[in-house]
Amino acid sequence: MGVFGHKTVSMTAKIRLYVDHPLGDGQTVPLDRDQAHYLFGVMRQQEGADVALFNGRDGEWLAQVTQAGKRGGELTCVRQTRPLQMPPDLWLLFAPIKKARTDFIVEKAAEMGAAKIIPVQTEYTNSERIRQDRLQAHAVEAAEQCGGTYVPEVTDLQRLDRLLADWPSTRRLMFCDEAEAGAARALGAAPRGPWAILIGPEGGFSVTERAKLHGLPFAHVVSLGPRILRADTAAVAALTVWQQALGDWDGPQSD
């Protein structure tokens, strides 16, 4: 029994590890130096120990340690314990904020089932640089800790205006504008399919950006209630609204 978050997950291995390697019956999986240090040094595992592996593609596998060394090691897959559980086709676009809260948004997006996480630069975005590799590592860690079998891709920082100029015509955009009270319930009548959620920057959207966003044919404006939410709170609230109305909270999407 591994315990994550606020509920208990049944599985035989306590340690979950993301690996960038194919998984399958009898498949051997080499460990790099960092993974070996974590598994054998920090977690004190030895040969024969059970580890849960996932790679974001092949579901979750029970594996056994078949070689343990200081600089590497090897695991061998025993059996699949869970199939791949893909999230809905949902992107989360957000303007990076302070480091800890940006990390938090990525972690929460992975937990809440976003398929892709896109940091965007808006007119009022403060930080012009992000560490994409660090944010991707946060998404991996969130998936490891929370029992996920899928890891959302975190892209490099993209300019919002360019992203919207090249927007795929079939993807709808949920744009959270708290000036629009009462619109949140209306999302239930919106069509399913590919979607994105856009969370604004700390400084708000510029007048130009706001006018442009409201005029986009694929944009749906929703409210997140009468209180002002920080961007990280707004991200979780918006993901909740979307997942409940159009996502997989009632089971896998049918279309």
Added chain:
Amino acid sequence: MGVFGHKTVSMTAKIRLYVDHPLGDGQTVPLDRDQAHYLFGVMRQQEGADVALFNGRDGEWLAQVTQAGKRGGELTCVRQTRPLQMPPDLWLLFAPIKKARTDFIVEKAAEMGAAKIIPVQTEYTNSERIRQDRLQAHAVEAAEQCGGTYVPEVTDLQRLDRLLADWPSTRRLMFCDEAEAGAARALGAAPRGPWAILIGPEGGFSVTERAKLHGLPFAHVVSLGPRILRADTAAVAALTVWQQALGDWDGPQSD
């Protein structure tokens, strides 16, 4: 224009301060040493400066600095800028987790409009002590930063079994059990009125606790989707589900 979270708030004062003092036309408000240090030392304000004040009871007031000193000072209320905005009668019960995430839950509960925050000790709660004063300060800070005029009370740690034994008969309890997929939408049919949300501990509820919770006549079991959520994520998601279905996201409650 003060800027908080992901949207812009119109007001004439950039600094918002919580004070435990009556506010009203021409009312003078003494500042203690810490407040004077923050306002005059850290924020470099001088006599005549505008500050927004709230006390959780009298709405938000524009005040001016009428005395500035190293060890104290005085503000004088000019006019009310916003009425008191009470949240719905909603309690958030949660089992304390790691320090940073406990702080986060309190911050998010204040932002999302909980009226009262109750840390509960369950059978599997790790930390037996909390710093109530520190958590209350986090609720105050969240209200200051996010434009709130109300500060939820954070109570001392209470034993869940005792709390449930003395439960007020008119207050319903939303109990988040992720084994119950698909039940979240059903909350829309539940009655309005006093409610509480219960978020479980990292180790999950015990078998006894779970059986007891499911048997309570005032308990409504809801799902937060197919993914495992950390307790802090679950708190924001649960508050979103409740506010959208039964709270004030469509305007103030009518009953």
